[in-house]
Amino acid sequence: MKKFLYTALIFASVTVFGQKTSQSQFVLIDGIISSEKMIKNDVPKSEIQTMNVYKTKAALPENLKSWANVSDNGLTELKLKKNANVYDRISLGELNEQVKLAKDNPVFVAGRKIENTNLLIFGNVLENMEVKTIDGMQVLSITFPAK
Secondary structure (H helix, E strand, C coil): CHHHHHHHHHHHHHHHHHHHHCCCCEEEECCEEECHHHHHHCCCHHHEEEEEEECCHHHCCHHHHHHHHHCCCCEEEEEECCCCCCCCEEEHHHHHHHCCCCCCCCEEECCEEECCCCCEEEHHHCCEEEEEEECCEEEEEEECCCC
16 A cells, blocks of 8 residues: 555646656747747857846846746746847737637737737747647647757
8 A cells, every 4th residue: 555655645746747848948038928939949049139148037037027927937038139020929819819709808928918919929939739628718828849
């Protein structure tokens, strides 16, 4: 019986730890929602002016405190040079309307609930979108593929 309990305890610990670390850092490029994959594949290094990585909510500077609710695993902020390419972007509210949901419905981005649907997201990261039922509500869920 002790072996069973010990095994169950280890399994539960591993499961909880795995859930906490499954989300990657949240990524913003010039204040627009992005992904690590976009940084690696779409943005040339020559276009990056600055890149800051904040590991904890407490480390966020004042101008990024409004993003604290989505930065559980940290936040990466890029600023592009003024002559950088212009990437397609769309508001979360417009995405809701495209999938026939109310414009002000919250949107889940990489597992994080975003209430402000006026926020912009880059088109480059919209590969995996689907309408899901979360907490009894139809919502748009955007997930990012692995790096």
